[in-house]
Amino acid sequence: MAQTIGKIGVLVGVMLLCHTGYSVSQHLQFLRYNEDEFTSLPLDMVLEALLGVALAIWGASATKTFKEIRAVEDIACKSYESFFNRPNFMTFNHRGKKLFGMTN
Amino acid sequence: MQRTRTVTVEKGGETKVYNQGAIQHNAAVVEYTRTCSAVFSGMGAGVLGLTALYGFGFYFIAMFGMWLILIAKAGANYQRYFTSRKAILLNGFFGSLFTYILCWTFAYGMVHVY
Numbered sequence: 001m002a003q004t005i006g007k008i009g010v011l012v013g014v015m016l017l018c019h020t021g022y023s024v025s026q027h028l029q030f031l032r033y034n035e036d037e038f039t040s041l042p043l044d045m046v047l048e049a050l051l052g053v054a055l056a057i058w059g060a061s062a063t064k065t066f067k068e069i070r071a072v073e074d075i076a077c078k079s080y081e082s083f084f085n086r087p088n089f090m091t092f093n094h095r096g097k098k099l100f101g102m103t104n
Numbered sequence: 105m106q107r108t109r110t111v112t113v114e115k116g117g118e119t120k121v122y123n124q125g126a127i128q129h130n131a132a133v134v135e136y137t138r139t140c141s142a143v144f145s146g147m148g149a150g151v152l153g154l155t156a157l158y159g160f161g162f163y164f165i166a167m168f169g170m171w172l173i174l175i176a177k178a179g180a181n182y183q184r185y186f187t188s189r190k191a192i193l194l195n196g197f198f199g200s201l202f203t204y205i206l207c208w209t210f211a212y213g214m215v216h217v218y
Contacts, residue, residue, distance in 0.1 A: 013144065021151045021215045028216065046152060053148035053166065060140035061173050064133040066185040067126035071110045073184075074123050 002062050009059025016052030020045055113187070122187070130185055134174065134192055141170040142200040143207050150211020163204050167197065 024045055031038055068074070109124040145166035149159045171193040178185045186192060 010140075014147075017144070017147050017151060021147075021211065024151055024153070025215050041152065049148045049151050053144050054169065056144035057137075057141040057166065057170050058173055060144070061137045061170070061177055064136060066133060066178060067123075067129045068184055069122045069126045069130060069186070070184065071121040071123045074126070 002065070006059045006062030009055050009062060011059075013052045013054070013056025013059055016048055016055065020049040020052060023048075127187075131195070135196060137170060137174060138167075138196060138200050139203060141166055142203040146204040146207025147211045149204075149208045150213075151215050153212065153216050154208075155212075159208055163201060167193065167200075 024041060027042065027045070028038065111122045111124050111127065113120045113122065142163075145163060148166075149162045152162075154162055174192050175182065175189060178189075182189055
């Protein structure tokens, strides 16, 4: 659930940034046509860009989750029997294939 | 069943055992968030038309904001997820600066130059 909200946050933030970029370039073009001097950007564009950055950063952090690093937490949810299971010593090439196998 | 690879750390007379895979996973999450925030803040700085030291100041502010967000995400007992809070801010701090400069100059060029 948090992952989906985070992705939506990234999407909305990037769209806000793109929209701000477009409006800033329009604003600069407007100034050029009127032969005005550029002093500073309008406040709404600055706020929109900052909001977009903040939303995208928050969204990027919300798409991932942390894992518990203490080893006790990982071991606690395993059963006692599973500690005697040694997959490295398993062998499948034995008489059982001849005795109980479906083929041959 | 896969065995849990562990790291043992002795600090101040007490021994702590950490899950190595989980530590690497959390470091990867922080690295992902750092790269993403470098890209987004670089885009923001370029759109706002920041130049020279203002741009670098914006990077520092953005990284500090990302650090605060991650700390808030880890919560009050952050020891469950990280060994230190300071490492979240400082690990790879200047590495992602290059990603930031790339996006910054790109967005600045797209909006303000052309």
